[in-house]
Amino acid sequence: MDKALIDTDVILDSFFDRKPFAEYSGHILHLCETGKIKGYLTPVAYSNLYYILRQSAPHGKVIEKLKQLLKITDVLVMNKNVISYALDSGFKDFEDSLQNYSAVLSQNINLIITRNIRDYKKSELGVFTPELYLKSLNTTP
Secondary structure: OOEEEEOHHHHHHHHOOOOOOHHHHHHHHHHHHOOOOEEEEOHHHHHHHHHHHHOOOOHHHHHHHHHHHHHHEEEOOOOHHHHHHHHOOOOOOHHHHHHHHHHHHHOOOOEEEOOOHHHHOOOOOEEEOHHHHHHHOOOOO
């Protein structure tokens, strides 16, 4: 079973039904829910999701949505080692670097699913858009 770091943009595409990305992102979450893949997020992703969702929904509704997400995904650890690697990485986006090294140092993740592949060009993990990942599995939404 693939174990994938799911980037924040994938979750937001699904939650906000952003066309044309929502169909693929929603299917990624469905694969997590049905146990076909093991999806992981980081604490940073949860914080960012809360902040963004809170701009358009009340606190209680956002918390319920995040609890639903937590039921179908797991959370990676962020610690001093992750931050140290991220600081020295050369990634242009520090948040993406934190997420990447949280996945890499877990020694459990084999790929990253993101709509912004360029953000992870320095990653040693396989990086896929939701659409490309689903095509690699020969499955479609």
